[in-house]
Amino acid sequence: MKQITAFFLSFLLMALLFSGCAPAQSATSASEQTLQIVSTIFPSYDFARSIAGENAQVTMLLPPGVESHPYEPTPQDIIRIQECDLFLYTGGESDAWVDGILDSLETPVKTVKMMDCVEVAEEETVEGMQVEEEADSHEEHAYDEHVWTSPQNAILISQAIKQALCEIDPDHAQTYQDNSEKYVAQLEQLDQDFRDFFAGVSNKTLVFGDRFPFLYFAQTYDIPYFAAFPGCSSETEPSAATIAFLIEKVKEENIRTIFYIEFSNHKVADSIAEATGAKTALFHSCHNVSAQEQQEGATYLSLMRQNLETLKEALD
């Protein structure tokens, strides 16, 4: 009799326990099985999915086609950051909102900040650029956040992501190591291909009728450049002096192609092209992808390879 009672009691207890945690379990079971990685923008999202492979679900907060600079997180984004295993962000001006969220978390989240993975460079203004008055009056210059535009930096960032994955999920460390080696080899090949290409070009000067978020790319391959606006500028209307300067440069240096960046209305590039007889072409900065690019399976590697092909058309 005692045994039966004991059995019955323990059964009751078990039933209570299970019913008590059943809703919570069903809500989290999916995310408990797979590692959750959250990234603010496209490059770190893409590096992470290449290295994590099937062991993680990687989410990008920025919806496809959305400009990253004015982006503000939704309440859902904050929950995602709170609940993820690894959070990837840039660490620059455009995701300055991240710090406040990370500070407010009760349980800290493991992070990889792209700007911490590389040697950062100060934002640069070159001759002819239209600079915002507000930015111009800043005594100290901020660091340029577009670190991923150099394939060499992409390698460093990918390795930092691999390291973080090995720490939070040591059971799959070998997989992350293998995936990372394969991925880094492709980035190295990309870097070498850019190097080989630029070595054979007589005038490497690039002219952007747009913002110029390619400082690290330009530094890596030692490329002179002129542009309408600095990298993260919110300006879209260049002064007559800026336009005149760029037109003059294009004529002086016999530039055949004026570049614009993704999600741009390319009006400035068009007007310079019109005045000089040059062509226009897209040079992708990989901040984010459009819905169509996403559907077509665009990656950092495919977009940068497309940039290389564009350069082959544009430069002699």
Ligand SMILES: [Zn+2]
């Ligand atoms: Zn930017």
